[in-house]
Amino acid sequence: MPPEYVIIHQQVAPHVAHISLNRPKELNALNLQLMGELRDALKALDADDNVRVIVVSGNEKAFAAGADIKEMANKTAIDMFITDQFSTWDAIKKIRKPIIAAVSGFALGGGCELSMLCDMIVASETARFGQPEIKIGVMPGAGGTQRLTRAVGKALAMEMVLTGRFITAQEAMKAGLINKVVPVELYLQEAIKLASEIALLSPLAVKMAKEAVLKSFDTTLEEGLHFERKNFYLLFAAEDQKEGMQAFMDKRAPVFKGR
Ligand code: CAA
Numbered sequence: 001m002p003p004e005y006v007i008i009h010q011q012v013a014p015h016v017a018h019i020s021l022n023r024p025k026e027l028n029a030l031n032l033q034l035m036g037e038l039r040d041a042l043k044a045l046d047a048d049d050n051v052r053v054i055v056v057s058g059n060e061k062a063f064a065a066g067a068d069i070k071e072m073a074n075k076t077a078i079d080m081f082i083t084d085q086f087s088t089w090d091a092i093k094k095i096r097k098p099i100i101a102a103v104s105g106f107a108l109g110g111g112c113e114l115s116m117l118c119d120m121i122v123a124s125e126t127a128r129f130g131q132p133e134i135k136i137g138v139m140p141g142a143g144g145t146q147r148l149t150r151a152v153g154k155a156l157a158m159e160m161v162l163t164g165r166f167i168t169a170q171e172a173m174k175a176g177l178i179n180k181v182v183p184v185e186l187y188l189q190e191a192i193k194l195a196s197e198i199a200l201l202s203p204l205a206v207k208m209a210k211e212a213v214l215k216s217f218d219t220t221l222e223e224g225l226h227f228e229r230k231n232f233y234l235l236f237a238a239e240d241q242k243e244g245m246q247a248f249m250d251k252r253a254p255v256f257k258g259r
Contacts, residue, residue: 003037008045013192015052015199017045020059027065028058030110034068035088046095049258052203053195054095056118057102057188058111063127066109069136086142092117096207098198102191103127104184108166113142116151119210121178122194123169124187129177130166150217151177202240203258 009018019041021028028034038056045051058064067085075083092099101107101115104124112129115121131144139145140161149157152175159165169181182190198206208231216224235241240256247254 003041005031005034006037006041008041011050012055013196013199015050015203016055016192016195017048017051017053018055018057018188018192019045020057021064024059024061026068027062027106028111029066029068029070030064030114031068031071032083032085032088035085039088039091042092042095042099046097052097052199052206052258054097054099055102055188055191055195056099056114057191058104058107060124060126060184061105062111063101063103063105063107064111064114065106066111066132067142089113089117089142096210097203098195098206098210100191100195102188103129103169103178104187106130109133109140109144110142113140113144113147116143116147116177119213120194121172122180122182122187122191123172123178124184125169125181126184127169127172127178127181127187128166129160129169129172130164131161132164132166134162135164148177151175200256202235202238202244202254202256204238204240205235205244208235 005021005023007020007022012018019038021034023029023034042054045054099118101118101121103115103121105126106128107115108130109132112131131140131148133139145161148160156175160167169178172178173181180190212228212231215227219227239259243256244254
C-alpha cells in the first residue's frame with residue numbers, strides 16, 4: 001500500500017529525492033502513522049544507490065505543527081511507554097545520507113524537532129520555529145531541549161522552551177538554527193539546489209563526514225578527533241578519493257561513483 005501521509009518524489013534533481021509531508025488539514029501534525037511512513041520512506045531512500053541526498057518538506061503553510069495532540073491527549077504514561085512513539089525518531093537518526101529540511105510556515109514542537117533532526121535547514125521568510133509544548137502542559141520530547149540548546153545556546157533555548165515563543169526565520173538564522181532564509185516561492189527550490197550541490201560530491205565522503213559531524217554532539221574532543229581521523233584514513237580505500245585527487249591534478253571536474 002502506498003503511504004497516505006507522505007509523498008515520495010524520486011529524482012527531483014540528479015541523485016536527489018524529495019519527501020513531502022502530506023497531512024495539510026492538520027498542518028502536518030506528526031501522528032504515529034505519518035512518522036512511521038516517513039521513517040520507512042527515508043530508510044528506502046537511504047538504501048537506494050540512485051539517491052545521494054534527501055529533502056524533506058511540508059507545504060507553504062506548515063512544515064509540521066508538532067506531534068498530534070489529539071492522538072496523544074488521552075494517553076496514559078504507560079500507553080506512552082508501550083507505544084514509544086519516538087522510537088521512529090531513533091531510526092531516522094540512523095539515516096546515513098544527508099537530509100535537508102525545507103521549512104515554510106509552522107515548524108512547532110515535534111515539527112521544529114524534526115527539522116533539527118535533519119542535517120540542514122533551508123527556510124522560507126514565513127517560517128516560524130517554536131517549542132510551544134509548555135503551553136499544553138508538557139515539554140519537548142523529541143530533542144527540543146537538547147538539539148535546540150546545542151544549536152542556539154542556553155539563553156534563547158530556555159526562552160523558547162519555557163515561554164513557547166515562536167521565532168522568525170530571520171531570528172533563527174541569526175541564532176544559528178538554520179542555513180538559509182529565502183522568499184517563500186523559492187524555499188523548496190533552494191533546498192533542492194543545496195541538495196544537488198552535495199549530490200555531485202563523493203557519496204562515501206559525504207556519509208562519513210555527516211557521521212563525524214554528528215559524532216561531535218556526543219563525544220569528547222579527543223574521541224571525536226580520533227573518529228574523524230579514522231574516517232579520513234578509511235576514505236583512502238575508495239576509488240572516489242583517487243578520482244577526486246586525480247581530477248584536481250588534471251584540472252577537470254571529478255566524477256564520483258560512491259565506490
Ligand atoms: N496536533 C493535532 N492537530 C493539530 C495540531 C497538532 N499539533 N496543530 C494543528 N492541528 C489541527 C487543528 O486542531 C486544526 O484542526 P481542526 O480544523 O480539525 O480544528 C487544524 O490543524 C488547523 O489548525 P488551527 O485551526 O489551529 O490553525 P491556526 O492557523 O489557527 O493555528 C497553530 C496554527 C498556531 C500552529 C495552532 O494550530 C497550534 O498552536 N497548534 C499546536 C502547536 C503545538 O502545540 N505543537 C506542539 C505539539 S506537542 C509536541 O510536539 C511534543 C513533542 O515534543 C514531539
